[in-house]
Amino acid sequence: xxxxxxxxxxxxxxxxxxxxxxxxxxxxxxxxxxxxxxxxxxxxxxxxxxxxxxxxxxxxxxxxxxxxxxxxxxxxxxxxxxxxxxxxxxxxxxxxxxxxxxxxxxxxxxxxxxxxxxxxxxxxxxxxxxxxxxxxxxxxxxxxxxxxxxxxxxxxxxxxxxxxxxxxxxxxxxxxxx
Numbered sequence: 001x002x003x004x005x006x007x008x009x010x011x012x013x014x015x016x017x018x019x020x021x022x023x024x025x026x027x028x029x030x031x032x033x034x035x036x037x038x039x040x041x042x043x044x045x046x047x048x049x050x051x052x053x054x055x056x057x058x059x060x061x062x063x064x065x066x067x068x069x070x071x072x073x074x075x076x077x078x079x080x081x082x083x084x085x086x087x088x089x090x091x092x093x094x095x096x097x098x099x100x101x102x103x104x105x106x107x108x109x110x111x112x113x114x115x116x117x118x119x120x121x122x123x124x125x126x127x128x129x130x131x132x133x134x135x136x137x138x139x140x141x142x143x144x145x146x147x148x149x150x151x152x153x154x155x156x157x158x159x160x161x162x163x164x165x166x167x168x169x170x171x172x173x174x175x176x177x178x
Contacts, residue, residue, distance in 0.1 A: 005067035012075060014068040019091055030091050032065060039063050039089050058094055060126075066090045073099060074151040078117050080104070087126065094126040095135070107144050109154050109168040116144040116154055137161045 005017040014034040021028040029044040038059040044051050064072060069088045076084060084099045100120045107116040121141040124132040139159035146152040155168040 003067075005065055007065075007068040007071060012068055012071045014063070014065040017065045017067065032089065032091070034063060034065065034089075037061055041089075041092065043092065058089060060087055060089075060094060060130075062087070063094070064088045069097065070153070074145065078119070078145075078151075096124045096126055096132060098122040098124075102142075104147055105144075107154055109170075111154075111169040111171050114144075114152075114154055115147040117147045117151075119143045119145070 001022075002020045003017065004019075006015040007013060008015060014032070016034060017030075017032045019030045021030075026045060027047050031042045031044075033040045033042075038057060038061070041056045041058070042053055043056075044053040046052060064086050066088060069086050072086065073084060076082075078101050080101055080103050082101045086097050086099075088095050088097050098121070100122075102118040102120055105116055105118055107114055107118075119142070121143055123135045123138050123140075125135055127133050137160055139161075141156055141158040143156050144154040146154055152169065152172060155166065157164060157166040
């Protein structure tokens with residue numbers, strides 16, 4: 001998968017995102033264009049002359065894509081027991097993301113040991129009539145970000161329909177003097 005996203009640096013609001021997924025039998029390309037009142041999704045399946053594009057609108061103010069939602073949350077104080085709710089549109093559907101700050105702890109990942117902020121993530125799908133529905137494949141996730149000005153994403157553990165999956169920071173490098 002290849003994912004690119006563009007956000008407004010001053011407002012942290014999404015402008016557009018492009019995602020390409022390659023499978024054995026097909027290619028999916030999703031292009032999202034964000035406006036103040038919602039998002040337009042163009043999804044292309046296939047390649048060349050056999051490609052078919054479907055366009056869909058979702059009207060809801062102040063949507064985030066995954067990239068801009070993370071930028072926004074990193075900019076918040078993230079005090080213990082605080083709760084943040086944002087509506088994200090990652091590719092094909094909208095979700096209400098509820099982020100709860102669990103607390104602080106020391107965590108070790110491949111890239112080193114960090115003081116971290118531990119948060120819980122819950123997702124509910126937003127239906128056609130704006131009703132909340134449980135996510136079919138995602139149960140919840142625990143996320144650790146560094147408890148410093150950088151707020152580096154350190155580790156994610158997600159409970160999904162097949163069990164637990166995780167990802168953690170392998171290395172980090174900052175260009176230029178700090």
